[in-house]
Amino acid sequence: MSSFLQHTFDGLVSGAFLALLALGLSVIFGMLRVVNFAHGACYMLGAVGTYLLLTEFGIPFWWALLIVPLVLGAFGMAVERTLVHPLARLDPLYNFLLTFGLTLVLQDLVKLRYGTTSSPYATPAGLTGTVDFGLFDFPAYRVFVLAFAAVACAGVWWLLGHTRVGMVVRAATERPELTRALGIDVGRWVTPVFGFGIALAAVAGVLAAPMRAVNPLMGADLVIVVFAVVVIGGLGSIFGSVAAGFGIGLVQAWGESYLDQWPIVAQTSVFVIMAVVLLWRPAGLFGREEAPA
Amino acid sequence: MSVATKPRRAPSLLRAASGAPPWLRWALLAAGLAVALWLPNGLYPAVAVDILCWALFAVAVDLLLGYTGLLSFGHAAFWGTSAYASGLVAIHAGVPFPVAVLAGALVAAALAVPIGYLAVRRTGIYFAMVTLAFAQLVYYVANNRRGLTGGENGLQSVPRELFGLDLTDAYYFYYAALPVVLLGLWAAWRIVNSPFGRVLVGIRDNPARARALGYPVHRYKLLAFVLSAFLAGLGGGLFAMGHRFVTLDTLHWTTSGKAVVMVVLGGIGTLWGGVLGAGLLVRLEDWLSFSGFEAVGLVTGALFVVVVLVFRRGLWGTAADLLRRRARKSVAPSEGDG
DSSP, rough: OOOHHHHHHHHHHHHHHHHHHHHHHHHHHHHHHHHHOHHHHHHHHHHHHHHHHHHHHOOOOHHHHHHHHHHHHHHHHHHHIIIIIGGTSSSSHHEEEEEHHHHHHHHHHHHHHHHHOOOOOOOOOOOOSSEEEESSSEHHHHHHHHHHHHHHHHHHHHHHHHHHHHHHOOOOOOHHHHHHHTTTOTHHHHHHHHHHHHHHHHHHHHHHHOOOOOTTTTTTHHHHHHHHHHHHTTTTTTHHHHHHHHHHHHHHHHHHSSTTTOHHHHHHHHHHHHHHHHOTTTTTTSOOOOOHH | TTTTTTTTTTOOOHHHHHHHHHHHHHHHHHHHHHHHHHHHHHSHHHHHHHHHHHHHHHHHHHHHHHHTTOOSSSSSHHHHHHHHHHHHHHHOOOOOOOHHHHHHHHHHHHHHHHHHHHHSSOOHHHHHHHHHHHHHHHHHHHHHOOOHOOOOBBBBOOOOTTTEEOOOOOHHHHHHHHHHHHHHHHHHHHHTTHHHOOOOHHHOHHHHHHHHHHHHHHHHHHHHHHHHHHHHHHHHHHHHHHHHHHOGGSSSSSHHHHHHHHHHHHHHOHHHHHHHHHHHHHHHHHHHTTTTTOOHHHHHHHHHHHHHHHOHHHHHHHHHHHHHHHHHHHHHOTTOOO
């Protein structure tokens, strides 16, 4: 029993990363109809940035958790203004291609400067111990990651559902023309929303730094898994992305621990689930079918 | 809705072919063949072989992207699967290399049936993401089946044999591979210019109307997907023969992306643009790695960003546009032939 809870907890923690990344991807897609291929690269930049703040400037984890998302969010806004926006009126595939090119550039820039070896990052002070839950102990840092990600997801949920900004974003997601016709300046929110989505990826990156190997390619294959996650949850569906993120994290963790003689099961489960969802509900579990394009 | 249609530009090949005078078409064909025959004398033969394989790959991707309006970001699954399959056939069966390549391409086409069946349920950006995800699934499976694929070590010492001819020299292998590639390119051209190809373009431009006219849209897309996978497989099989080993890289999404870069660089929906894009990109990467620059992705990625931002018609598309404009200026416009 306690080992099951252990695996479940591990699954929720890795699901937290998937959920944060899928959430950012979905927020951006909802507002801009852009699937950001560079999302994994932004996650990587978040982790590398955290590492650099410590090694180059001696800035510890807690400050990094504030600074890195802000800086990368600003970077995202600059990218939206200069690169993504000029393609906004064209087919969304062009922006997908653009962000693919950007991914190669960002990965190789980091590779060129810092090499491909993974760098360790010490667990932040105050979170080095374990938390005793009676039956079992969990590393305190992982408990923190899970709690932080859950709060962040709930925060975004509240932001979209209960604030004026959120209302505008939801309206612009559903009916952009109608929202404009009602006199709301939709264009004003596009850049901040893009930056916000990137900042969410950066948060995931900062949280990953003490847990996962920091290297230029850490986001390269992860972004494909996140794509599958949002297809499962329904691209653009906030709840679907978060739920599918945590769900896939759980499936992978259970697969890794109970079918450890077949590592292929855990690695490919997300894609197999995606195939089943496509057969059963092509729009995703929580997505709505759009007008046939 | 597709990349090729949104900026109102019909496939330049079809238009250019009807706009360009016949002598120019024949001249271009002759020039293309002359370059193909000369290539291994002007470049390293191994690089020339690479260009051949990638050209076929890019044309296969353009068959889907330019003429069916489907961006496959997972074609490495077919290129790589065929590379492994033809490598294995060549190692274990000892057949002439074109037979091994054909077998590999057939395996790739067979793999494309289930993947395509699922993927054509979505269009546009979803199609790209879904194909990407399935290709990653294939990648993990190949990485896991170490006994078959060699895992991280790859498949080593693939023989290339043709009725006892010695093809170890890449220079001679180039001329042995050229007919296979030309056949593949010819097949792509035939598909695009067949009634089937016209239906594909119709589906790309207006799927609802194609459906209303009674065309089984999904089945047409699936057939285009399988044919494209077969051609990509031909390229991948030759690539395995050309390098005499197969690595997991052939299945990675960066390989799919590279083919897409070639197509956009050459011009989406121009078919031959992919050949140009392949030649240019392979040559560029070779030159970069030869001069000791490690971050090849930095250059190709930046190049791609610029192309997508300001040069979306690509090389062939831009050339065809210029030609059309000049033709319109000098002669009275003669639309509607062809």
